[in-house]
Amino acid sequence: MPADGQGTHVVVDGSNLATEGRSVPSLAQLKEAVAAFKEEHPDDNVTVVVDASFGYRVDEPERPEFEAAEAEGEYVSPPAGAIGRGDGFLLQIADRTGAVVLSNDSFQEFHGTYDWLFERGRLIGGKPVPGVGWIFSLRTPVRGPRSRDAVKDKKKKDQADKAKVEKAIAEAKEEALEPGARSPRRRGGRRGKAGPPPGAVNEPLTFITFIAEHRLGDEVEGEVDRFSSHGAFVVIDGATCYVPLAAMGEPPPRSAREAFKRGDRLRFVVQALDAPRRGIELALPGYARVAAVPTEETVAAEIHEGAAKKQTRGKKKKAAAAKPAEKKKAAPAKKAAKKQQTRATKKAAAAKPVQKKKAAPAKKKAAPTKKQVPAKKKAPAKKAAAAPKKAAGPRRNPAKKGR
Numbered sequence: 001m002p003a004d005g006q007g008t009h010v011v012v013d014g015s016n017l018a019t020e021g022r023s024v025p026s027l028a029q030l031k032e033a034v035a036a037f038k039e040e041h042p043d044d045n046v047t048v049v050v051d052a053s054f055g056y057r058v059d060e061p062e063r064p065e066f067e068a069a070e071a072e073g074e075y076v077s078p079p080a081g082a083i084g085r086g087d088g089f090l091l092q093i094a095d096r097t098g099a100v101v102l103s104n105d106s107f108q109e110f111h112g113t114y115d116w117l118f119e120r121g122r123l124i125g126g127k128p129v130p131g132v133g134w135i136f137s138l139r140t141p142v143r144g145p146r147s148r149d150a151v152k153d154k155k156k157k158d159q160a161d162k163a164k165v166e167k168a169i170a171e172a173k174e175e176a177l178e179p180g181a182r183s184p185r186r187r188g189g190r191r192g193k194a195g196p197p198p199g200a201v202n203e204p205l206t207f208i209t210f211i212a213e214h215r216l217g218d219e220v221e222g223e224v225d226r227f228s229s230h231g232a233f234v235v236i237d238g239a240t241c242y243v244p245l246a247a248m249g250e251p252p253p254r255s256a257r258e259a260f261k262r263g264d265r266l267r268f269v270v271q272a273l274d275a276p277r278r279g280i281e282l283a284l285p286g287y288a289r290v291a292a293v294p295t296e297e298t299v300a301a302e303i304h305e306g307a308a309k310k311q312t313r314g315k316k317k318k319a320a321a322a323k324p325a326e327k328k329k330a331a332p333a334k335k336a337a338k339k340q341q342t343r344a345t346k347k348a349a350a351a352k353p354v355q356k357k358k359a360a361p362a363k364k365k366a367a368p369t370k371k372q373v374p375a376k377k378k379a380p381a382k383k384a385a386a387a388p389k390k391a392a393g394p395r396r397n398p399a400k401k402g403r
Contacts, residue, residue: 007043010124011094013103014050014075015086017126018058020104025054027062033126036134037102047093051086052077078286079250089286091117096219096285100124102136108146112154117141160292161216168275169208200278201240201302207278210239214270217290222282224264230297232256233305234268234282240305244297247271247283259284277302 017033018025034048051057054077055066069075078089087107091114094101102124107117116122118141125139202210214220222236231244245252248259260266269288272281272295279302281294294302 007045009045009047009097009099010037010041011090011097011099011101012037012046012048013087013090013101013105014048015054016103016105018050018054020127024059025057027058027066029128033128033134037126037136040136047076047099048074049076049078049086049090049093052079092286094122102126104139106141106144108141108144111141111143112152157290157292164273164275164292165211165216168211168273168278171275201242201274201305202278202280204278206239207280210237210280211273213237216270216273217288218270219267219285220270220282221265221267224260224262224266226262227256227260228301228304230256231301232260233301234266236268236280239280241268241280241282242294242298242301242305243268243282243284244295244301246295246297247281247287247289249284249287272298274299274302 012034014030014034015025018027018030020029020033022029030048030050034046038044038046054075055063055070058066066075070077078086087105087110090101090103091107091110093099095114095116100122101117104125104127107114111117121138123139123141124136126134126136128134220236222234222241225233225235225240227233228242231242231248234241234243243256245254245256248256253259267285268282269285269290270280271283271288272291272293273279274281274294277299279294279298281298283289
């Protein structure tokens with residue numbers, strides 16, 4: 001414990017001290033404990049944390065006094081439904097500020113997360129002694145079955161998270177160096193077109209940079225960029241991250257717009273990573289549940305966001321490809337127009353002589369009709385008529401006359 005005169009930050013487990021030796025918390029007992037500690041350590045900065053239900057558990061006559069003190073900031077309580085009652089909230093405050101914890105609790109379920117509880121001077125106990133007052137002394141957390149399970153779970157989780165991050169880095173590097181190398185196979189064994197996995201939120205290099213600089217559980221600062229139906233997108237150093245509604249409060253808000261405003265710069269906790277989609281899940285401090293995989297609503301939002309970005313990239317590529325194509329098409333169109341004009345001119349010029357030539361044969365055809373005169377054919381008829389006259393000649397045969 002720091003020596004007097006130096007001062008330090010002390011986080012008091014108010015609910016624990018208020019119920020020491022009692023079955024129901026007492027606001028009067030808590031006030032006595034805090035006053036006694038401040039008297040011994042006047043230079044320390046004291047923060048008193050109580051459970052969310054503390055105001056309903058104290059005796060009814062004490063409730064108005066507690067509510068007024070809480071409104072003044074003398075007591076701090078976590079949102080309703082916080083994990084481990086207010087213990088997780090209290091330890092998170094102490095972890096961020098490097099504070100000393102004043103409590104008789106051993107916090108066994110948090111031994112795997114906050115191993116600094118076993119450091120000398122980080123945990124102080126206090127008990128009221130009849131006729132003496134409150135006595136405070138350094139203590140060490142008691143280990144037990146829950147403590148051992150918490151430590152084992154934390155080790156397993158750390159190993160899984162490490163493997164997941166390493167895999168994510170390897171996949172992102174592979175995608176950055178050889179785009180399309182990880183494209184899924186289509187039916188029949190044929191590879192798909194080169195490109196990022198479906199629903200990829202961030203570019204490979206952006207994702208690699210983020211996970212190299214920030215680990216799971218780290219605090220980061222980002223700007224609220226836009227909202228979705230079940231959360232909000234936050235941009236951190238160019239990386240697009242997602243905050244689901246469940247990570248904004250307990251109970252969660254109905255809409256992200258109730259918790260944020262567009263353009264707000266806030267602090268968040270890296271809650272999970274989604275390597276296949278290069279996604280990053282965030283949570284507000286105090287509501288983070290660091291896990292190996294993101295929530296379902298985050299995955300759904302990432303898929304929708306990735307599909308939208310892919311569609312936007314496709315439109316830009318088509319638009320870029322359409323510009324030179326339009327220029328190329330414009331030139332042939334002009335040539336075709338000139339050819340059509342030339343053909344039309346030639347046809348118009350050729351149309352006049354064609355009409356004159358067609359008129360000439362009409363006159364020639366009329367001439368033969370004049371030559372076919374039926375009168376000339378009557379000449380043989382006269383000869384035929386004269387033929388009988390010649391036939392009468394033999395009657396005048398001179399030989400007969402001689403006889």
